[in-house]
Amino acid sequence: MPITWRPATLKDIESGLSIQPRYLGDAIVGRKAAAAIWKRLGRHRFFISCVMESSLLPPGDRIVCFGASVIVTDSFADAELANPHPDINSRLVASLHGGKPVLATSDEVARSNAGAGVNVFIVYSAWREDILNPEDLQSVLAFSPASFTELHAGYRIRQIFQEPAGKPELDLVRRSIEFRAVAEFPEDGRVLFRMNRESVQGIPGSLANAIFSRREPCLHLRDSDQQLLLAGLKGLTDSELADELEISFSAVKARWRSTFARIADSMPSLVTDTSDREGRGLQKRHRVLSYVRNHMEELRPYDWQLDSNSSTSPRRPKKSPGDQSTSQLRSESEGITVAR
Numbered sequence: 383m384p385i386t387w388r389p390a391t392l393k394d395i396e397s398g399l400s401i402q403p404r405y406l407g408d409a410i411v412g413r414k415a416a417a418a419i420w421k422r423l424g425r426h427r428f429f430i431s432c433v434m435e436s437s438l439l440p441p442g443d444r445i446v447c448f449g450a451s452v453i454v455t456d457s458f459a460d461a462e463l464a465n466p467h468p469d470i471n472s473r474l475v476a477s478l479h480g481g482k483p484v485l486a487t488s489d490e491v492a493r494s495n496a497g498a499g500v501n502v503f504i505v506y507s508a509w510r511e512d513i514l515n516p517e518d519l520q521s522v523l524a525f526s527p528a529s530f531t532e533l534h535a536g537y538r539i540r541q542i543f544q545e546p547a548g549k550p551e552l553d554l555v556r557r558s559i560e561f562r563a564v565a566e567f568p569e570d571g572r573v574l575f576r577m578n579r580e581s582v583q584g585i586p587g588s589l590a591n592a593i594f595s596r597r598e599p600c601l602h603l604r605d606s607d608q609q610l611l612l613a614g615l616k617g618l619t620d621s622e623l624a625d626e627l628e629i630s631f632s633a634v635k636a637r638w639r640s641t642f643a644r645i646a647d648s649m650p651s652l653v654t655d656t657s658d659r660e661g662r663g664l665q666k667r668h669r670v671l672s673y674v675r676n677h678m679e680e681l682r683p684y685d686w687q688l689d690s691n692s693s694t695s696p697r698r699p700k701k702s703p704g705d706q707s708t709s710q711l712r713s714e715s716e717g718i719t720v721a722r
């Protein structure tokens with residue numbers, strides 16, 4: 383069966399979780415509360431997820447793989463790795479249920495992107511091995527690192543950690559040469575693994591090298607600019623952008639103009655008018671979207687004041703009035719509302 387992948391949506395979460403229920407994280411808050419938390423999690427900007435599907439399966443039952451990650455705070459990541467206990471998902475879910483989430487905020491991600499990097503925790507990774515033939519399983523396993531790399535492009539990553547909850551996933555990560563085991567919990571059938579820049583050095587041809595590579599942004603985009611361009615990468619019309627961003631049609635037009643003006647300050651060649659006056663607006667969009675698609679660091683939060691590469695770094699762009707709410711609950715081009 384032909385396998386394809388795409389960013390997940392809120393509607394995919396229930397089907398995805400059913401593949402391996404041990405990832406639900408319900409040990410502390412209970413199954414019902416945990417399921418509700420996952421719906422909230424899916425709306426967070428830094429919840430990054432995808433599904434793999436087979437077009438040969440019946441509609442509504444085509445998902446054969448679900449993967450998701452979150453960006454967590456330094457304190458949570460460091461505590462879990464320093465004093466490991468099984469079932470990290472349950473503690474993460476409980477933090478959201480108790481009103482003290484360990485998910486990184488937009489400001490924290492901005493500081494991390496300009497500093498030591500973000501902590502990525504893989505909260506879910508499972509596939510329907512019972513229906514996949516060997517060829518399709520290989521497609522799923524090949525798509526997994528490729529989709530992860532694409533969805534996390536542009537972030538400066540400090541480390542990635544995960545705790546496989548099913549035997550197929552555990553066996554796969556054990557065979558990995560990029561992940562290192564941090565702690566094993568035989569009684570629970572779980573192992574905590576970690577990957578960082580040091581663990582992937584010297585591994586030729588590994589996608590992990592791309593994950594930990596980093597380019598500095600240069601366009602100085604505000605959050606509102608980034609959200610417009612992330613939505614624009616989906617190929618939406620201005621009317622659809624208005625619905626996506628929950629602003630008026632005229633506000634979309636104004637935001638394009640504002641974004642172009644900001645880009646012109648940093649990279650004027652990207653928005654230089656062409657001789658074709660009728661098509662110059664669309665041509666600008668195409669050039670800008672083509673550029674940011676290949677430079678996703680421009681669309682990630684970044685704290686210019688903490689830019690570690692320059693002692694005279696420019697000031698961070700000010701947020702527009704609607705940026706704060708948008709930054710936490712807006713979907714990015716690569717994934718559920720939320721992040722990517």
